[in-house]
Amino acid sequence: MRLEIHGLVQRFGATTVLDGVDLATGDVQSLVLVGPSGGGKSTLLRILAGLDLPVAGTVAFDGRLLPRDEPSLLDYRRTVGTVFQSYNLFPHLTALDNLLLPLVHVHGLTPAEARERVREPLARFHLAEHAHKRPAELSGGQRQRIAILRALVVRPRRMFLDEPTSALDPEMTAEVLEMIGELRTLGTQFVLVTHEMGFARRVADMLAFVADGRVLAHGPPADVIDRSAVPRVAGFFSRILH
Amino acid sequence: MPRWLAHVVVVLLVAGLVTLAFLRGEYTWNWAGVWAYRWMLLRGFAATVLLGSAALVLASLVGVVVALLLGSQRPLLEAAGRVYVELIRGTPLLVQLLIGFYVVASAVGLDNRYVVGVGVLALFSGAYMAEIFRGGLAAIPKTQRDAARAIGLTPWQSLRLVILPQAVRLVLPAVAGQFVSLIKDSSLLSVIAVSEFTLAAQEVNSFTYSTLESYLPLAAGYLLLTLPLSALSRLLERRFRYET
Numbered sequence: 001m002r003l004e005i006h007g008l009v010q011r012f013g014a015t016t017v018l019d020g021v022d023l024a025t026g027d028v029q030s031l032v033l034v035g036p037s038g039g040g041k042s043t044l045l046r047i048l049a050g051l052d053l054p055v056a057g058t059v060a061f062d063g064r065l066l067p068r069d070e071p072s073l074l075d076y077r078r079t080v081g082t083v084f085q086s087y088n089l090f091p092h093l094t095a096l097d098n099l100l101l102p103l104v105h106v107h108g109l110t111p112a113e114a115r116e117r118v119r120e121p122l123a124r125f126h127l128a129e130h131a132h133k134r135p136a137e138l139s140g141g142q143r144q145r146i147a148i149l150r151a152l153v154v155r156p157r158r159m160f161l162d163e164p165t166s167a168l169d170p171e172m173t174a175e176v177l178e179m180i181g182e183l184r185t186l187g188t189q190f191v192l193v194t195h196e197m198g199f200a201r202r203v204a205d206m207l208a209f210v211a212d213g214r215v216l217a218h219g220p221p222a223d224v225i226d227r228s229a230v231p232r233v234a235g236f237f238s239r240i241l242h
Numbered sequence: 243m244p245r246w247l248a249h250v251v252v253v254l255l256v257a258g259l260v261t262l263a264f265l266r267g268e269y270t271w272n273w274a275g276v277w278a279y280r281w282m283l284l285r286g287f288a289a290t291v292l293l294g295s296a297a298l299v300l301a302s303l304v305g306v307v308v309a310l311l312l313g314s315q316r317p318l319l320e321a322a323g324r325v326y327v328e329l330i331r332g333t334p335l336l337v338q339l340l341i342g343f344y345v346v347a348s349a350v351g352l353d354n355r356y357v358v359g360v361g362v363l364a365l366f367s368g369a370y371m372a373e374i375f376r377g378g379l380a381a382i383p384k385t386q387r388d389a390a391r392a393i394g395l396t397p398w399q400s401l402r403l404v405i406l407p408q409a410v411r412l413v414l415p416a417v418a419g420q421f422v423s424l425i426k427d428s429s430l431l432s433v434i435a436v437s438e439f440t441l442a443a444q445e446v447n448s449f450t451y452s453t454l455e456s457y458l459p460l461a462a463g464y465l466l467l468t469l470p471l472s473a474l475s476r477l478l479e480r481r482f483r484y485e486t
Contacts, residue, residue, distance in 0.1 A: 051391060078394035087385040088392075092407050102393040105403060150393065 008057030019213035081151025088147035141172030286442025304368025309375035330369035418475030
């Protein structure tokens with residue numbers, strides 16, 4: 001994917017959360033957004049995922065501008081997959097029914113076709129034995145993996161993952177990160193917001209450092225994490241890595 | 243002690259106390275007099291079942307519509323819903339029935355007291371139902387709507403497939419309670435001379451001068467309707483239960 005962002009501004013009431021974001025990624029498979037909490041990473045991701053409209057500015061994926069009206073945004077959201085930090089799954093449905101719902105009601109598959117579609121992915125990610133459990137019966141890690149799978153089985157053009165491991169303990173974090181790593185191997189394009197720097201370094205084609213509502217640095221992970229010339233960026237990584 | 247046994251024990255205790263109270267009184271029973279009018283009571287009971295069922299269905303519809311008004315983004319619609327709920331909940335059903343029948347219905351030339359009675363009852367109960375539904379919808383976390391949007395559901399699909407199924411489970415006990423109230427409130431229809439169960443009991447009483455013998459079957463009859471409603475609600479609640 002080639003992502004180009006120009007002058008993106010987002011405000012909530014009197015608070016300016018994104019204050020002129022500019023970014024051009026070149027052709028990458030994965031973009032990882034890092035930076036301090038409250039810096040605007042998640043707000044940026046929600047705009048990229050077509051969930052919120054910015055106050056000003058443009059976003060283009062592969063040269064196509066994101067639409068600015070809700071009906072077109074709905075169509076856009078149907079072509080991508082989004083996973084939030086938590087509470088992605090619908091608690092009244094089993095894991096399997098959570099997977100089937102978008103396939104049947106959004107993408108027009110018959111229930112039989114939808115079951116066939118999810119069978120192999122459920123097995124590959126070792127979730128088949130949990131398919132008939134309700135979310136409350138799953139561990140946090142299993143819930144997130146089902147949520148990622150739900151976004152994946154609609155065969156999205158790309159995925160948006162908003163701190164998918166922030167609500168998990170280290171062991172569950174590892175299992176979810178492993179799954180995201182596998183997505184990368186499979187060729188899935190994604191934009192990921194995370195605080196897991198080691199993981200970001202491994203999976204990012206491009207790393208963007210977002211703080212104070214701007215992209216303060218971007219480039220290959222090692223360049224941004226180890227050798228940034230921007231004091232704010234270098235200071236952030238020296239504090240969290242040492 | 244198993245649960246069912248506990249219920250039996252409590253019921254027997256209450257029954258014993260009530261019997262004792264009746265035995266100590268100086269009341270002379272005359273069941274034969276009331277027995278002669280048993281068809282009157284049965285017809286009243288049937289009327290209450292029919293009127294109550296119709297009002298129950300209508301009240302639910304009113305409740306859904308008004309709940310949507312209350313949750314509307316348009317100020318005028320939200321205000322309309324709010325004014326309706328506060329007016330209805332703030333005034334006695336008795337007054338609403340009298341105004342509904344003698345003022346509103348006669349103004350529009352409607353003189354069927356059964357239709358008016360069911361209508362007023364549905365509007366009354368619907369206001370309470372609306373608040374219950376609104377609360378149920380508001381209790382579904384915003385993250386669920388977000389998740390529904392993220393997978394590409396339309397607002398209507400999101401309501402139908404994600405929000406309502408969860409909200410219904412939340413409001414079920416309160417709705418059952420409201421249904422029970424509605425059945426009992428239907429007794430007030432007697433004031434506009436709708437010959438339902440309560441009016442039948444009043445008439446039997448006036449024919450036989452046997453007050454308790456007329457009204458005790460009335461109480462039993464209402465319990466016969468309301469207890470199954472409560473049981474059904476508990477059953478549904480158990481069936482739909484899931485941890486969140």
